[in-house]
Amino acid sequence: MLNLFWADEGGLPAADRGLAYGDGLFETIRMEGRQGVLLSRHINRLTRDAARLGIAVSGRELRSVCAQAAHRLAGGFGDAGWILKLTLTRGAGGRGYRPDPVMVPNLMVAAASIPPVPDPGGVVADFSRIPLTVNPLFAGIKSLNRLEQVMAARDLDDRLFEVIMSDSAGHLIEGTRTNLLVKVRDGWITPAGATLAVSGVMREWVLERLRERGEHVEERPLTTDDILGSDCLGLYLVNSVLGIVPVRTLADHDLPVETGLATIFNPFELLE
Amino acid sequence: MLNLFWADEGGLPAADRGLAYGDGLFETIRMEGRQGVLLSRHINRLTRDAARLGIAVSGRELRSVCAQAAHRLAGGFGDAGWILKLTLTRGAGGRGYRPDPVMVPNLMVAAASIPPVPDPGGVVADFSRIPLTVNPLFAGIKSLNRLEQVMAARDLDDRLFEVIMSDSAGHLIEGTRTNLLVKVRDGWITPAGATLAVSGVMREWVLERLRERGEHVEERPLTTDDILGSDCLGLYLVNSVLGIVPVRTLADHDLPVETGLATIFNPFELLE
Numbered sequence: 001m002l003n004l005f006w007a008d009e010g011g012l013p014a015a016d017r018g019l020a021y022g023d024g025l026f027e028t029i030r031m032e033g034r035q036g037v038l039l040s041r042h043i044n045r046l047t048r049d050a051a052r053l054g055i056a057v058s059g060r061e062l063r064s065v066c067a068q069a070a071h072r073l074a075g076g077f078g079d080a081g082w083i084l085k086l087t088l089t090r091g092a093g094g095r096g097y098r099p100d101p102v103m104v105p106n107l108m109v110a111a112a113s114i115p116p117v118p119d120p121g122g123v124v125a126d127f128s129r130i131p132l133t134v135n136p137l138f139a140g141i142k143s144l145n146r147l148e149q150v151m152a153a154r155d156l157d158d159r160l161f162e163v164i165m166s167d168s169a170g171h172l173i174e175g176t177r178t179n180l181l182v183k184v185r186d187g188w189i190t191p192a193g194a195t196l197a198v199s200g201v202m203r204e205w206v207l208e209r210l211r212e213r214g215e216h217v218e219e220r221p222l223t224t225d226d227i228l229g230s231d232c233l234g235l236y237l238v239n240s241v242l243g244i245v246p247v248r249t250l251a252d253h254d255l256p257v258e259t260g261l262a263t264i265f266n267p268f269e270l271l272e
Numbered sequence: 273m274l275n276l277f278w279a280d281e282g283g284l285p286a287a288d289r290g291l292a293y294g295d296g297l298f299e300t301i302r303m304e305g306r307q308g309v310l311l312s313r314h315i316n317r318l319t320r321d322a323a324r325l326g327i328a329v330s331g332r333e334l335r336s337v338c339a340q341a342a343h344r345l346a347g348g349f350g351d352a353g354w355i356l357k358l359t360l361t362r363g364a365g366g367r368g369y370r371p372d373p374v375m376v377p378n379l380m381v382a383a384a385s386i387p388p389v390p391d392p393g394g395v396v397a398d399f400s401r402i403p404l405t406v407n408p409l410f411a412g413i414k415s416l417n418r419l420e421q422v423m424a425a426r427d428l429d430d431r432l433f434e435v436i437m438s439d440s441a442g443h444l445i446e447g448t449r450t451n452l453l454v455k456v457r458d459g460w461i462t463p464a465g466a467t468l469a470v471s472g473v474m475r476e477w478v479l480e481r482l483r484e485r486g487e488h489v490e491e492r493p494l495t496t497d498d499i500l501g502s503d504c505l506g507l508y509l510v511n512s513v514l515g516i517v518p519v520r521t522l523a524d525h526d527l528p529v530e531t532g533l534a535t536i537f538n539p540f541e542l543l544e
Contacts, residue, residue: 007286014279014382019359021418022294053419054426087291090422095387097418097425097448110286115367133405135420145417146293146369147325148407150362153369154326176369 002057003091004065006072007110016106018089021097022144024105025049029084030114030241031077034070036084038240041201046088049141055090055105062086065107073111083241085110089144114241122248122257123161125175125237127224128152132165132173132197140199148197149176161245162237167195171221178237178245179203182226183258185233187216189226202240206261227255234258274329275363276337278344279382288378290361293369294416296377297321301356302386302513303349306342308356310512313473318360321413327362327377334358337379345383355513357382359416386513394520394529395433397447397509399496400424404437404445404469412471420469421448433517434509439467443493450509450517451475454498455530457505459488461498474512478533499527506530 005012017023027046030037043066047059069084076082087110091103130152152163153176162175173191174180179200182189188210193199210217227235227250234256235247248257277284289295299318302309315334322329341356348354359382363375402424424435425448434447445463446452451472454461460482465471482489499507499522506528507519520529 005286011283011286011288012291014277014283014380016283016291017422019284019288019291019361019380019416020298021422022416023419023422026292053423089291097421098428099422099426108286108291130409131407133407135403135405137402137423138419143419144291144294145419147295147410147415147417149369150289150293150295150371151325151409154371156370 002061002088002105002107005106005108007085007108012087012089012106012108013092015092016089017091017094017099018087018106018144022146023053023099024055024087024089024144025053025142026088026144027086027142028241029066029086031070031074031082031084033079034074036066036070038201038205039066041205042240045142045201046086049143050088050105052138052141053090053143054099055088057088057105057107065109069109069111073109076111077113081114083112083114085112087144118161118242118245122246122255123237124159124249125162125164125235125247126155126160126251128155128163128165128176130165132167134167134173134195134197136194139194140196142198152176162247164250165197169221171195171223172227173197173222175237178239178242180222181206181236181238181244182222182232183234183236183261184226184231187218189218189220189222191222192219195221200239202238202243206238206244228253232256234261236261274333274360274377274379277378277380279357279380284361284378284380285364287364288361289363289366289371290359290378290416294418295325295371296327296359296361296416297325297414298360298416299358299414300513301338301358303342303346303354303356305351306346308338308342310473310477311338313477314512317414317473318358321415322360322377324410324413325362325415326371327360329360329377329379337381341381341383345381348383349385353386355384355386357384361416390433390514390517394518394527395509396431396521397434397436397507397519398427398432398523400427400435400437400448402437404439406439406445406467406469408466411466412468414470424448434519436522437469441493443467443495444499445469445494447509450511450514452494453478453508453510453533454494454504455506455508455533456498456503459490461490461492461494463494464491467493472511474510474515478510478516500525504528506533508533
């Protein structure tokens, strides 16, 4: 059971815990007409991570909402792709931080246009000044607690596409809105899922495809040297809205750009 | 400049960044009639911490809103005290995490009743299972990113008043909604402000009063031994709604309870 809200009719109730404490999660799903890209993965992640937070929602409910949303909202974008945003909160109520034992979640549905397509020849990125803290209990969860990403994203501009955030040990973890994938001579390196602030569905999908193709993918801590050193054959930023984006310049260092990955994998053909 | 919203008229707009990312802050102010307890400190903290996040709001604006709120809301509580809650967000807009260069903040004003007064003979507390992560750049800020506190507070019940959260080094940092103060033979110990997730105005006020009285206050990492060892003469939980609350049992260990602190300091006489 959940309370459904359409963003084009207004916001969530004043007492919603999503606003009060970031007590909830969200998904941004790339849509082509009424079909979603990697839709089942988004729904599965949201259901699974909601359960980790003790927010009860079923995949069946979410699939039904996505179908309603596609029906209602796709027309507004003509033939263009669009973004379906689901914001799921624990609901309204509780005493301060303490939730009530049983709560009915609120789900707000919004539509947005797709951001500009990045230069296929590669984008410009830098290291972020904002350290990333990852609570091991909530690693990977796309919760509404995203102040670190907001503060890091204040440094972005039309030239700078992304900044890469590091943990307190100095390991590179992820961009503000992208996961990292590094091509090296014998395969690929990416930070392990348990160390991520947000574990993207596109990351998951790409890693599966690489492994299916027999490529070696190592999940381990990522250092600056891994990217700026001579072993690096390419740095890719991945997320479910933009797909796979090569980086051509990182912190004023030119990186090798191979567009092979983007050519081989076109996730936007994978509509459900 | 800000957009003012009254919670009794509805919530914030759907696109507000407070809901989307926890991109904002809040204050809970104890009111007695139309007067606020430690009101100037609350306003100063909110103004200062908003500036740290790049949210532009002036103390003058906030004082004006508090006066309007007292006028509008105090009557609903008769002679009883109440809580004034201010939720300040960066506003609506931006592109994903990235805010617009200039944004008009949203401020939502809500009123709530005061929670039950804790047993003056002391409360029951435990250690939390939820680790606390503190980003050094945002230490002490009462931001809307409070998922860790919510998850810890799920363990509270009518018997268990508070759980104490530790950082990754195992140091005790704070309760879900309270700061910690330990009485020892030669004075007081409390975790340093730069290590706190939320640095309370009541903590600040109590430390000043203790120092004014010539008592020794040491700000340093706090360990389990500091509290459960024989040097501990009392553990106090402090916040601006409940004041100073002694703990009589921590994780099934009986603690010495001295009500002296609560008797000497009655912050609720300090109305503005």
